[in-house]
Amino acid sequence: MASAPTTSSLSLAVRRAASVAPAAAPLRRGGLAAGCQPARSLAFAAADQRLAAHVASRCRAASSSRGIRAVATMAKKSVGDLTAADLEGKRVFVRADLNVPLDDSQNITDDTRIRAAIPTIKYLISNGAKVILSSHLGRPKGVTPKFSLAPLVPRLSELLGIEVIKADDVVGPEVEKLVSTLPNGSVLLLENVRFYKEEEKNDPEFAKKLASLADLYVNDAFGTAHRAHASTEGVTKFLKPSVAGFLLQKELDYLVGAVSSPARPFAAIVGGSKVSSKIGVIESLLEKCDILLLGGGMIFTFYKAQGLSVGASLVEEDKLELATSLLAKAKEKGVSLLLPSDVIIADKFAPDANSKVVPASAIPDGWMGLDIGPDSVASFSSTLETTKTVIWNGPMGVFEFDKFAVGTEAIAKKLADLSGKGVTTIIGGGDSVAAVEKVGVADVMSHISTGGGASLELLEGKELPGVVALDEAVTVKSVTV
């Protein structure tokens, strides 16, 4: 697997690459100036931005001639910073995102989010903590049995290797009683936290009640970190320490870390239905990537902006100027922006539509582009061959219809192939994850995000309230480049 930078705690606001020297050299502890130490070995207790900058500048001086890049990071405290001495016998409120799909018989149809939450919970129970596990499921309006977390208990228990206890409520005397009898190393799953309307309102009294159940707080709910809710944000005001779980840490390491200081060439593939939903992502990625490949429904707005006929394809008339300015911005930034050279068109928006391949410049009236064509797949693939880091957000076509899933699946397979060759491949949540899973290549990617909305916000450069609220720690890491 490729060498994405890893940190011992979370990257957030400040990342200062002190040097990017071309030659690779092994890390040599003795060779660094005082205050600069290899990754994972140095954690500054004080969370001070100036300290981070100061240390970065010292490391810059020390490492520029050795092919070592030192990155001082405003970081969040991690659950990994807590030892058995901190955790033994402690009640730990863990907010996870266990919002998994259930079928009509309440069977879990995709347990990815449950599996992703396991490392943090296992770490806590193996260190003698009492885990009070909280999540939402769906968007219930009040108490709604079909949104109960009960169907998750067997799978959680199986994956953890212990019997998970389930509470019928989120707060209140019954829950308090259960918490008071919890043995060390056990897990109590609270009921769906959104059964209380106070959760989404981030009601301080409700947050205080949640906090009163525990001694410390771990947020591992990356998929919900863009929500300022009582269990993701409010609760941190009443529980110290409030730290990040391993999943949250990994998501930020890839979606912020690997994207901010990527191994280059760095390519971004952006697809999906509309330019309007991806403006922020495209603008942000144009600042960072070397190559930008565009696919999906949004390409027709770009074609039209360039004066091409797009038939009945999806076009956002009010975004034509924006498309033109994004093309200009790419040029100005020296980013090679590639639009598909051919497309698969359909005579109607349906799985059984008649279809044919045409050059992008030859879409007849009445036909709509629903996928990228074979020449585009070939040119995108050969371009991707040159890269060291790739991030993908949004499908290349209407992949829900088999006939128009070819381009998306080909890109998924190409990324799997590149991943096997050491390229860092990051799948940024949402439909692209579904595509990668459909093709059966999810396991080989460097990172697959568990959050659609959250990953989009991160890629747009926004801060996530559930992350901002956590305790800070400054770390310095060094990586060879």
Ligand SMILES: Nc1ncnc2c1ncn2[C@@H]1O[C@H](COP(=O)(O)OP(=O)(O)O)[C@@H](O)[C@H]1O
């Ligand atoms: N050429 C196209 N025309 C219309 N819709 C498209 C086209 N290509 C992709 N889409 C649709 O875009 C949707 C995904 O868009 P979006 O939500 O922006 O992506 P993501 O969920 O990956 O962030 C899919 O439902 C897909 O069918």
Ligand SMILES: O=C(OP(=O)(O)O)[C@H](O)COP(=O)(O)O
């Ligand atoms: O599934 C989720 O988000 P996602 O669909 O954007 O990945 C999260 O659990 C957040 O759920 P919400 O969008 O109801 O707050």
